[in-house]
Amino acid sequence: MLSPAFPELQSPYSLTPAQVAQFRRDGFIKLKQVLSPALLADYGREITNQVGRLSRETRPLAERTAYGKAFLQVMNLWTKSEVVREFCFSRRLARLAAELMGVRGVRLYHDQALYKEPGGGLTPMHVDQYYWPLSSEQTCTVWVPLQATPMELGPLSFRAGSHRFKFGRDLAISEDSEAKLQDAFKVSNYALVEEPFDLGEVSYHYGWTFHRAGPNQSNAPRAVMTVIYMDADMRVVPPENKHQEVDLATWLPGLKPGDLAASPLNPVVYEAGPGK
Template structure:
């Protein structure tokens, strides 16, 4: 007989503060990312992981065989804004625990949601090329951060996220979309400038936070199981919408910021404040 799930306990965990050490905050600000252990319990990951997985397979429209996909399509199945599809997914995405960590790492007063996205790298899924997320976002301030939450233990053969340390401070590759070209150009650039790369497995319950301009990539999934990951992108609640610089930012302005006025705050109902001091 299955153990009964105490839903109140799971919800309580998602709301309870996780203490981020001063060392972790300093590490994040210097290196542009940090990995934190035991942020979420196996019970929370199992319960909400099942809900997220069901939504991914229900909402996924990418059904081409792997060999017919682009590099980007081979990298993962990508489903966004699950919080608008399902009340229980919303409980997870709106976690104050996770949003408060983002607030503390950036040293801001509070954070809004930009959007969430599930990233499922299927067995035989390819690399995720080097890129910086903020290339896609029409946001003026670098105070943006993504939490990357593996829903299972993620050893090297599943393609965990890897980070180029301190790369959030350099102006290279800020005009390159994620592609074979970004992998090659940024790999060469990061190597020539001697950026250390953190490419290590994730334990169950370990999560990472990376800044919008931190370059990151992931290896292929050569295991026989999908690499299931949920992410939320947070921005300073006082972030400013800027004039889009490329077609992706124009699309993001309409889709994730509800075309709110340029020069103003992203205060649409799509971008709720998830935590504030």
């Protein structure tokens, strides 16, 4: 049942050709006023409840790895809550993903809530597609902060144009990826774009775009919901590392290399067509 209270969740958000070109040049884009404060408050309440219910993290921050300090991570909330499902199946968000990438339709890869706790550490620089056994680069994530996100909360930042940078694509999220990539980017031309997010602003980044986030230096959590999209025609490829083996079993259950990436967990959430 789609919520009639927020038609904006389904209606199109107009992109200009210049914005599409910018996304393909920079590998990311930030878009303002995509979702209203009222919608974010409503859905955010349910997402936060689910994170509280489902997060299995009990260790104090000091006892965690860099990855563990970066955020509480709860995945595929859409399968746990009808309300979150409505959010993750947003045609507005999915259509933006398809139009930015220039594909006919998109499927869900998975969703994840990323809550950076007060005092939580930085998110080390990394690329997402290192983790995914997928056949093309037509993947992207929408990063939706559930509150305004000033610098002290740790907004997502990007290396502009770095989806074409080949170094560091084999690095897992860790202190090592942060250190090696800091060095690599000192001698490259990929500018760091590190800015606050207004309430209602979201970003899209390709699976191969390098990104990070600063620590949460405030007393409040940095609540973020994300949805990962892939081209509706995406195929599974043989896993190249142990993370991809886990991802194949977890997010593409029952599929094998060569298959269309279309398990029951990967519904088409937007498809262009007459009247769509």
